[in-house]
Amino acid sequence: MCGITGIFAFNEIGRFNLPNLSLATEELSHRGPDHQNIYVDEFVGLGHRRLSVIDLSSAGNQPMSAHDGRYQIVFNGEIYNYKQLRQDLTSRGVTFQTESDTEVLLQMLIHHGADALPQLNGFFAFAFYDVQKQEILLARDRYGIKPLYYFKDEDRFIFGSELKAIMKFGIEKKVDANALFTYLQLNYLPAPMSMVKGVKKLMPGQYAVVKKKSVEINNWYQLKDTFGQQFSGTYNEAQEKLRLLMNQSVERRLVADVPLGTFLSGGVDSSIISALVAEKTNHLHTFSIGYKGHSYFDETEYANAVAKHIGSEHQVFQLSLDDLYTYLPKMLRQFSEPFADSSALPVYALSQLTKEKVTVALSGDGADELFGGYNKHAALYRLWHPGLKEKLAGSLGFLWNLLPKSRNNPLANKARQLSKFAEASKLDVSEQVWLLASLQSGRGVTDILSDDMLEEIDFEAFDLWKSGTLNHITQPSINQALQLDQQLVLQGDMLQKVDLMSMAHALEVRVPFLDHELVAFANSLPEGFKVNGSMKKRILQDTFRDKLPAKIYNRPKHGFEVPLLSWLQNQLKGDINNKWLSQDFIESQAIFDVEGVEKLKRKLFSSDPGDSHAHVWALICFQEWWNVFMK
Template sequence: MCGITGIFAFNEIGRFNLPNLSLATEELAHRGPDHQNIYVDDYVGLGHRRLSILDLSSAGNQPMSSHEGRYQIVFNGEIFNFQQLRKELVSNGISFKTECDTEVLLQMLILYGEKALDKLNGFFAFAFYDVQKQEMLLARDRYGIKPLYYFEDEDRFIFGSELKAILKFGLEKKVDSNALYTYLQLNYLPAPLSMVQGVKKLMPGNFAIVKKKSVVTKTWYKLADTFDQRFEGAYDEAKEKLSFLLNQSIERRLVSDVPLGTFLSGGVDSSVISALVAEKTDHLHTFSIGYKGHSYFDETEYANAVAKHIGSEHHVFQLSLDDLYAYLPKMLGHFSEPFADSSALPVYALSQLTKEKVTVALSGDGADELFGGYNKHAALHRLWNAGMKEKAVASLGSLWSSLPKSRNNPFANTIRQLNKFSAAYKLDYKEQVWLLASLQSARATTDLLSNEMLGIIDFEAFDVWKDEALSHIKGPSLSQALQLDQQLVLQGDMLHKVDSMSMAHALEVRVPFLDHELVAFANSLPEHYKVNGKMKKRILQDAFRDKLPEKIYNRPKHGFEVPLLNWLQNQLKSEINNKWLNPDFIESQGCFDNEGIAALKKKLFSSNPGDSHAHVWALICFQEWWQRFMK
């Protein structure tokens, strides 16, 4: 787990950027505190920051060169089947000088080229350079677990693990208007979008070939293909196979030369992972976050019950709103583009505190998108199997819209959900899925943007992108909705959050649910194995029911949320009014409309805030980013 960056100069003008490589590499110091080095030739530079996980000796440092120096690689991630691949390479007469997976990846690419990608089980972003051919291969893992940004113009190709590294090469910094329009609707930016004009994210499952006069991107893994297979076995057979595949995935992810633990929130996903890891290790450390004085958001009761059940040494970090406030400036500084999932804040805190004990943590991320764990999945099931109760709820839309709504207490949150369900009931299948996947409508978004910004947004291009993202949704299909979540929410929100916040503290987080063999199996399962009228993530809960205490089952879904509304209405009220959303600042910035911002602030501080706190938080995250990187 590391940070990578580099440049491929196409001409003499591009070569002037090579001295910036050291600055760009240093910008990634938090991702790899153990070693820094660069490789430079006439037209290519590669930079690397190392977090040592396997083969802790200096032999594993990067950039890594082949024996004769023809090939160079910088690599971020882990190849979990590297020992098996190493044996294959040895049988082909290849010798090794290290015990790490980087050298295995290097030799695989030398032997097989881009075809090596299909053989890899792991998560990764890397750049592989053939000095003799003057050709570079860059690739990203199947699901976008590891990030890879890039920029190209007529003079140069630049890449990096984070946007802030690319900005060190002196790009002209302009806000991408379509990215801002998308961000305000989703609260995150899915690949290939970035907030800086001209910078893109390499799509998950894609690779790029860079030569002196061209950059060509291709797809090596198609997520859609995993939905074409159909599991034909019985439910009990599916449970057994799921258990086998998840146990196998965890065993692969326990290989480490440094201390290892698990995140344990008390939800089913992290509890299953922790229980299975506990069976395979002698002494497991588990870690969770709680909130002082905010029981509605606190899940430590369940995490403690699981830890006691599996016999782990459990560490609970109880945070107050003041504690969260103290973490805020540094947390926002680690996002080199705006990101408004507020659960990033506790993940940041949890990662910092976890790193005091271990260097690698396993998490339960990915299970919701594979097995249908979100409340919206239950809502879609009800929409598409509506009975008298659902029709009655939908018919009371005017009532729900008139009642107070917020995420801050159970009653107001229920009203919020019923209001959204009623709105979705009137739409077609695609728009139902989109409504439940987004946090703000297109109309509400345009109300927040300035006339100047609205004038440069390419709305037609956005509609084309949205239509393409929803193109596979042909009818009332949960599998098709899950495919959208895996394409957008998983890579753009959940994985980006965990990577950014954990790597802020040089903590490696591994995600067993996203082993590609397990993903293919999960996506082949019948929908009713996942969600029915009574249960979400049905097969996951049933397959491991005997591993966990009964109290964690069949309780309300609770995301890794923070008491954001209370926080914004109190501790941050002054900064909202006088700093982030100050009318003079808004006017001088030119991105937002003061009338729209004023209306949003009024709603936030009212007795019926709805989702306004999420929209204000998105603006805060953007403003902090803009002042740090664009002003």
């Protein structure tokens, strides 16, 4: 696990940027504290920061060169099947100088080019340079577990694991208005968008070939193909196959030459991963976060029960709101573009504390998007299979709108959910899915943007992107909703959050649920195996019910949330009014509308805040980013 960056200069003007490579590489030091180096020739530069996980010797350092110097590679990630690939290459006469998966990847690319990509089981972003052809091949893994940003103009092509590395090359700092419009609706930015105009993210399952002044992008993997396959066996047969695939996936992800543990939140997903790892290791360390004085958000009771059941050495980090406040400034500076999923904060804290014990942690990310674990999946099922209660809930929208709504306590949260359910019941299928996938409506966003920024938004382009994103949702189908979640939420929100927060502390996080064989199987299953009227993640819970305490099963979905509303209304109120969202600051930026922001603040500090805290948090994250990187 590492950080990579580089530049391909198209001309002499582009070559003036080569000295910036060292600065860009240093900007990624948190991702790889163990080694830094660069490769430079006349027009190409590659930079690498290493976190040593496999083959800890200096022989595994990067940029790595083939023995004749023709090929160079910088690589971020892990190839889990590298030993099998190495055996195949060895049988063909290839000799190896290291024990690293990097050298196996290098040789695979030398011998197979882009055709090597489907043979890789792992997660990665890399740049492979053929010195003789003057050509760079860049690629990103199937699901976007590892990030890869890029920028191209007339003079140069630049890439990096994070946007902040690209900005070290002196690109123009201009906010992309369409990206801002999207971000304020979703609270994150899915690929290929970035918040800086001209910078893009390579999409999951894509590779790019850079030569001369051209950049050609192709798909080597397409998620939609996995939904075209249909599992024809029984429910019991599906359980058996799921058990097999899960065990194989976990086994692959235990390969490491450093200490390893698991995140254990107390939810079903991380508990299953921890239980499977415990069966395959002698002494498992598990880690979780708790909240002092906020029992509604605290799941340590369940995490402790699982740890006791599987016999792990469990460590709970109990945090107060004041503790979280101390993490906030450093966490916000890890985002080289705005990101407003507030659960990033506990992931940041958990990663820092976990790194004190281990270098690699396995997590349960991905299960909700594969098997239907979010509350919105239950809501969609009820919208599409309405009984008397659902019809009544949909018709009483006027009543739910009168009730105080927030995420801060069970009753107010239920009112919030019922209000959104009633709103969704009046929409067509694709708009229902979009509503439940977003945090704020387009109209809500336009109310808080300045006239100047609204003029810059290409609404036609946004509508085209949105319709293309939703075009597979043609009928009421949980599987079609899950496809959207895997394309949008998983890569743009969940995986970006875990990558940035864990790599801020040089902690590698592996995600067994996203083994590509397991994903293909899950996406082939009938939706009834996943969600029905009484259960989410049905097959996942049924398959592993015998491995875990009964109390963790089929309980309400909680998520890795923080007491954000209470925090914003109290500890952060002064900073909101006098710093991030002060009238003077808003006026000087000319990005947001002063009255629109004031109205949002009044909502936040009222007795009926609704989702305003999420919208204010998105603005805070943007403002902090703008101050650090754009001002």
